[in-house]
Amino acid sequence: MNAVRDVCVIGLGLIGGSVLRAADAAGRTVWGATKSTSDAASAVGDGYDVTTDVAAALRRAAAADAVVVLAVPLPAVPAVLHDVAEHAPHCLLTDVTSVKVPVRDAVRDVTPDATYVGGHPMAGRSVSGWPAAEAGLFEDAAWVVAVEPGTDLGAWREVAMLALDVGARVVPLGPGEHDESVARISHLPHLLAAVLASVGDTGGPVASALMAGSFADGTRVAGSPPGLVRAMTEGNRAALLPVLDEALGALGAARGSLASTGGLAATIEAGHDATRRIARRRATEGTTVSVTLSAPQAREALLGVGARGGRITAFDGDVAVAVVP
């Protein structure tokens, strides 16, 4: 186990580029590859060891036993996995993709000999590409590192260490639990923002002239690159459908109540109470919990930390130190 394992990032948009910058700033040896010639040129111009030759970057990762970070949009993942299977088939592999079950399944299919631990930093922006990348993007962000029944906890610790090195806090979750949660707190917000933007735009120049804070906030992420939003929402179809149904049900109930009784108390008070519960959970200082990775039931203990909304903030040898609300 090498605590300062080298880092090879494939895909250098906002997230991948920020991983490359932040891992470099943390003292790791880093290199990367992107099919975007403009992003590659910008990254080289900024002094980074970046190529458009994905195969070469992966061969170097295999030789150095580096951790390979897949940072391409979901639709591009299978193609890059084929490259991994060909050029670095036994590497330690992680990703920063917005869904975890589909990537896990693709890895099993395409490059079964890699040691894979899925990851997802919760640090979006409405800007994209290498020029938007910054070393501080992950500071205090939640970074999910997936735990499954077969997870090698030595490899898991390596991936978690990378997340901690770039300033994030590690949330251990099962892939399915991750996908359901991000449907609620990321993919649904993007769809509601798109719908709100369209309904506002239908109001024409008058509506546009009156827009203030509530509309600007509610539509901010509708300005995100549509390709990236499609990739993450369509890629999470199975988990997103029931969450969409919850939202449709709640909005339909509001409509029905407004039409029949004229009242919206249930909808508005439920939303207000929800924000207070959420704020309380997030403000809780929490207690410190330790999980020894070599102990029996360590995977279950890690998942217990995640299930309670906890975050790992450090490692002391093979002991994960977590804060749990």
Add this chain to the structure above:
Amino acid sequence: MNAVRDVCVIGLGLIGGSVLRAADAAGRTVWGATKSTSDAASAVGDGYDVTTDVAAALRRAAAADAVVVLAVPLPAVPAVLHDVAEHAPHCLLTDVTSVKVPVRDAVRDVTPDATYVGGHPMAGRSVSGWPAAEAGLFEDAAWVVAVEPGTDLGAWREVAMLALDVGARVVPLGPGEHDESVARISHLPHLLAAVLASVGDTGGPVASALMAGSFADGTRVAGSPPGLVRAMTEGNRAALLPVLDEALGALGAARGSLASTGGLAATIEAGHDATRRIARRRATEGTTVSVTLSAPQAREALLGVGARGGRITAFDGDVAVAVVP
């Protein structure tokens, strides 16, 4: 016509309190009344001429021929209108309520001898009460001043001057057009925020731990005081129902498309295109247009300015100077 007419504000929450502070800062003689003893005590403590005796404040307004600004939540409007009818029946009356047709109808019913011109500054906050009020709240905000077939344009100019004095830009609109527009750009955002907050909260501690920018932005206004949100949304029932149906239709179409083809391109690209159109409209420098209030068809000309998304920025005598995109 008195360009520096005194200002009497009834209701001293965020909006009413800010009108009092801003009109005072603009050099007007101001006084106010609120039934809230704590807001009244705070306002007096801050050096303002404020009472809990609404009748006394209105009698003074009648004597001084002041403009009376109704700044109470919609459910309290009829009771205050009865006070107006009793103590200042012939006053120049405006309001800052979030809907215009229901207030216009209530004024016609309760205090038909007042000269009424409806108003609505687009400057909400998720905080409320006198302590949240500030003189700068309306700086560059859109302030709708309603134009109807019977509107007295001298009175209209007085109300518009007050809005300009406190830093706002005046948008002339019919009451029905106002109510439809705010359903799109204010009331729907509040309902979507409430629904999103509830769906996120249902995800429990895990979802709360993962929340980032898109969720925080999409739910910000769900923290607003529920009573105020109910007042504005329930009070705009007739205009809000068809807008809610538009949103339900768009979200249902997204659901159907995701379930059947797996695609969300139509929803996401429409939302993205909408944000670009809205941003273009709002960024347009615009051309200057003048409306002479004493000319024939002046009301129609003012409504034409509003319909094109224009704003009045100044008066030169009885000529309104507008900027139209």
